[in-house]
Each structure stands twice: as C-alpha cells, then as structure tokens.
Amino acid sequence: KPAQVVTLKRATQQVASFAQEPDGEFDWGRDGPGFVAAVCVRDHWDEMTPKDRDWCVDTICSKIEQSDQWNQLARMQRSPMSADRACAKVIPLLSGKHLDERRSDRARKALVLGLTHAVDEVRAHAVAGIRWHLWPIDRDLAFRCVRALAAEAVLVQQAVEKSRARTRRAPFEGTDDEQWPSIDEIESEAASLIRARFFEEEADIPEDADKKLDPTTSFGAKANSLILCILAEAPGESAATDAFERLARTLVAWWDSDDDRRSSHHRRERNFETEYEQTRLLQQFVLQTSPVAASKILQPILDTVERHPKEVGKILEGLIYVIDSNPNAPQFWALWSLFAERVRTAKWLRGIDGEYGRGNELISALFLGIQWKDGVR
Numbered sequence: 001k002p003a004q005v006v007t008l009k010r011a012t013q014q015v016a017s018f019a020q021e022p023d024g025e026f027d028w029g030r031d032g033p034g035f036v037a038a039v040c041v042r043d044h045w046d047e048m049t050p051k052d053r054d055w056c057v058d059t060i061c062s063k064i065e066q067s068d069q070w071n072q073l074a075r076m077q078r079s080p081m082s083a084d085r086a087c088a089k090v091i092p093l094l095s096g097k098h099l100d101e102r103r104s105d106r107a108r109k110a111l112v113l114g115l116t117h118a119v120d121e122v123r124a125h126a127v128a129g130i131r132w133h134l135w136p137i138d139r140d141l142a143f144r145c146v147r148a149l150a151a152e153a154v155l156v157q158q159a160v161e162k163s164r165a166r167t168r169r170a171p172f173e174g175t176d177d178e179q180w181p182s183i184d185e186i187e188s189e190a191a192s193l194i195r196a197r198f199f200e201e202e203a204d205i206p207e208d209a210d211k212k213l214d215p216t217t218s219f220g221a222k223a224n225s226l227i228l229c230i231l232a233e234a235p236g237e238s239a240a241t242d243a244f245e246r247l248a249r250t251l252v253a254w255w256d257s258d259d260d261r262r263s264s265h266h267r268r269e270r271n272f273e274t275e276y277e278q279t280r281l282l283q284q285f286v287l288q289t290s291p292v293a294a295s296k297i298l299q300p301i302l303d304t305v306e307r308h309p310k311e312v313g314k315i316l317e318g319l320i321y322v323i324d325s326n327p328n329a330p331q332f333w334a335l336w337s338l339f340a341e342r343v344r345t346a347k348w349l350r351g352i353d354g355e356y357g358r359g360n361e362l363i364s365a366l367f368l369g370i371q372w373k374d375g376v377r
Helices: 002-018 032-043 050-066 083-096 101-115 120-137 139-173 183-197 218-231 238-263 272-286 291-302 309-325 329-344 347-351 360-366
Strands: none
Touching (some): 032 050, 032 083, 050 083, 050 101, 083 120, 101 139, 120 139, 120 218, 139 183, 139 218, 218 238, 218 272, 238 272, 238 291, 309 360, 329 360
16 A cells, blocks of 8 residues: 555654664665665555655665775675665566656666676676566567676676787787786676667667677676576567577587587586576577577587487486476477487487487486476376
8 A cells, every 4th residue: 555655664764764883784674775775676666756756766766876986896796685785676567657757767877887787797787677677568678688788798808808819919919017907807897888878769779789798708708698588578579589599509509619628638617507597598498498499509409419418418407397387288298209319210219228328317317307296207
C-alpha cells in the first residue's frame, strides 16, 4: 500500500542517518535506502506518489554513479549487500517509466553507466536487469546494449594489443622506460568512449559490432558472456540464434585447440569460469528456442561426436540438468534424438566395451546417467 511504501522509505532514511558510527567504523546502514528504492521501483511503482518516485530514481542513479571506481580492488569485489548491485538490476525498468526530462536523462545515463561499470559485479547485475526487463520495454535499446558491449571489448583488445606490440619493440627503440597505460586505464578509456557515443544518433557503434567481436580472446570472451546473457532472453531473435551458433563453433575450436596443445605438450590458458557460463547459457537457450534454431546452433557440436565425445557428453549432461529445473520435455527429447543419431554412427561405438574404449561419458549422458537424488528414476 502507498502508506507502507512511504513509511518503509522514511524508516530506512532514519536508519541510515543514525547508523553512522564513530570515525573508522563501517556504516552498516548506508545501503538501506538503495535497496528500498530498488524494491519500490521493481514492485511498487504504481503505488508511489510522484515525490516518492523521484526519490527512488535519484537514489538508484546516485548509488550506481558513486561506485564507478577504476581500480582492481574495487572492481573485483563480491559484495551482494552493496545497494549498487540491486540498483543496477532495476535501472532498465526506468526506461519504461514516465519521468521528467532531467531524471529521464539521468536514468538513461545510469543505464549506460551500469552496462559499462568499472565494478564487474555491478556490470553483471545491470546486464541481468537488461535481460529480464528491457526486451518488452525497448527491443532496439536492448540490441544497442549488446552492440555497445561488443564495441567496448573490441576497443580494449585493440588497445591492449597495441600496448603489447610497443612493449616488445621498446628494447630495440630505446623507449623501455616509457610508461604504458594499465589495463584499468585502457578499460576506463574504452568505457568512457562508449558512454559518450551511446545515445548519439550518428554514434560510432557499428550495427555489426557483435559480429566483429573475437570471443576467443580474454576480453572478447568476458564481453561475450554478458552479451549472451542479454540475448538468452530473446529466443525468437535471429541475432540471438546466430550468436549462440558462433558460441558453439567457439567451443569446438577450444576443444580442438586443447588437443593440439596437448599433443605438443602445451596447454591453452583457459578461463573455465567464462567457458562454463557461456556453455550454461547455450544449454538454456537451445531448450527455449525453436527446434529448427536449436538444431542449427548444436550442429557444430554434433559434428564433433567422433572427435570429442567427452566434451559433447558434458553438453548433453548440462541439458539434462537444465530441463530438470525448467521442464520442456518435447524440446528435450527432440534434441536428445540429435545426439543419439550421431552416436549410433560413431566409429568408437564398436569398441565401447574395450579396455581403451572412448565415449563412455556421452553414452552415460544419453541414458540420463547424472547424479539424481535418491529414489528418483
């Protein structure tokens, strides 16, 4: 009820004002207003007065703006009790609200700030908010966010490669004492460029920026995880299908690269966290998109059943876990059949019972051999 919303907001303000401890102590109440503002925007917008709405918008934007610090310690922190995370997740909702000109402009800038935020966790929450809230409000803006992330990663990768090239030449050019920009400085500059260009009508953010992104580089893979997170909520978009098909080809390229490096006694430096996140998104996406699109996406993976049965088995195993959480039996069995048909013609199947047999993981996944709860059949 409106009275309850106002009372909660005022109580939180009082808690924050009284929570200031003596010098050197942490202020445990400082994030209370931010959480209240985020919840009120998400769940109680229609119940609030114009004055309370203005307070919520100002509080949310302020929290996102204040924490944008480009240093490694701040950027890598995991802090679920920081209100800027919750505020970043609901900021896309303000794109569909009627605001005065000043607050509308501030909210738009805060959306881009969250998308390109210095703190990784804030950025991830902003991307999650775009995924869940922005598609039904403004489809074009959601796609612009995707292109902005890709363009930013391309700028960072180009700057890093240029810096590395200059560093390699330095000893021969007598410039080894010159200071090159740090990663934080490079990423800060790229983010600033994207923020400046985002809402310009003739901004230099290419329509095909996401296609120019190299998802095999460290910065490209990190950005691609965020991009795929946004696109995962748009199973009917051809751009989303194309993005996940590129991911499938990238996964196969990584598997092939591991084999090549293993044979030459070298190992690819892998970001297992990023790889896991992207694989999980792919598994979720193919179970909610159309069967035709899912088959297209999985084709590069299915083509490697002969070479990489273990890795393909992990993909199928992940599909089982996803479908167990979000039932869609017809889609699952349609995809299961694609894997089964490839296994039937695999050359290694004839030697599956041999001492050096291959494909055990994939066969186990085909027969749903995962860690089920006791008593589940």
